[in-house]
Amino acid sequence: MNCKQGDMAIVTRSAANNEGRTVTCLEFVGELGIMEIKGSNVWLPGTDYWRVDQDLNLYNTSQGMFKDFAPYVRDSCLMPISGYKEPMVVKEEESEPA
Secondary structure, three states: OOOOOOOEEEEOOOOOOOOOOEEEEEEEEEOOEEEEEOOEEEEEOOOOEEEEEEEEEEEEOOOEEEEEEEEEEEHHHEEEEOOOOOOOOOOOOOOOOO
């Protein structure tokens, strides 16, 4: 697994033009299979899906790009953003003139 719950991550691979989008991994959901989205059955192949904090474009190889969106992305398509810290501010000590 690339990510863990609560991680911010960048989408690195996507057939639906989601590359470069930043998401937060909310919940690991595993295998999704067939989902109904706005009356259409959508096959989400494979396993290791995360529910994320925003809707991403969907792509279906038999029908082309969907105009619908879903908040799911495969773990293998994510690169976690880790180690980010606020810049450290160094305060100079005030001293008496010599």
